[in-house]
Amino acid sequence: MRTGIILAGGDSKRIGTDKGLLDLNGRPLISYVIESLRPVVDEIIVVVGSEERISNYRNAVEEDVRIFPDMYEDGSPLIGLITGLTHAKGTYAVVAACDMPFINSDLLDLLFLLSFDLNGTLLIKSNGWVEPLPAVYKVDIGRERADQMRMHGDLRLRKVLETLPDVARIQVERLKVIDPKLRSFFDLDTKDRYNEALRIIKD
Template identity: 45%
Template sequence: MNLSGITGIILAGGKSRRMGKEKGLIELNGKQLIQYAIEVLKPICETILISTNSNFYDFLSYQKIADEFPDSGPMGGIYSCLKASKTNQNLVLSCDMPFINSQLLKELIENSHEYDIVVPWNGEQRFEPMCAFYHK
């Protein structure tokens, strides 16, 4: 399912203080976390952008977007990538969410027609803006 007109945005910024190393490069089952994000977005998205302020991801062939406003956290990365995106429809996924599947992302897309932003909610008090669908 390749839906033209959708850009995938992978959030791979941050300072990785808690992890001690670049979190997108941490391996789980022999695969770097960022590869999980790429694999789930690739069949759905026309283009993939990586939000990062470092050169850790230079080995990947995707366009890297630096934060327009440094040290502004994940929302700064979302802002900068939405600004750089050439499409109106954008799927955002943090690089450290290896268990997100394409079905969830497709449901976000399917529910996006009436809203500017579609954000998963756990049914209680937690929203997840770093795995969401954003219209520009």
């Protein structure tokens, strides 16, 4: 069984609203991420920053999507990861952010296949840095390592897969065969990026 986890922690300081609920061409932004995950997972989990946000997201997503608040108050993507992996029913989980509207489903399927019998798939950019999202984790091992990091005060999401043994290491550039413009990694972290996303959709 495969799980899809969407991290929707809270407000964006640069955009000024809850990004997952941001209207993008008449739809909430998170709906694009859900649409990308559905063909390759058996369940979808959305992790939000607090109990108060659950009702807002409940009105924006389908009934079968499960929504959970962060388990801890640190308010970081790592906490969202721990929360999602804790509630996941699958053996493996793909994790994405709520502001990534152009994720390629075939690319996600490949990440799952590459992770088979391993602890996950680590994506490496051309500059050597880790691309933390989207990523696939073996649920039990990933949760254990992420929680160890939290207890030691290290909340860096990219370090979870970096410090795990037995992970597939893939250069992002190689994924252009599936996603030529690598739009799976496009996120809306500024108003300019929001406007760019609108242009992409309308083109």
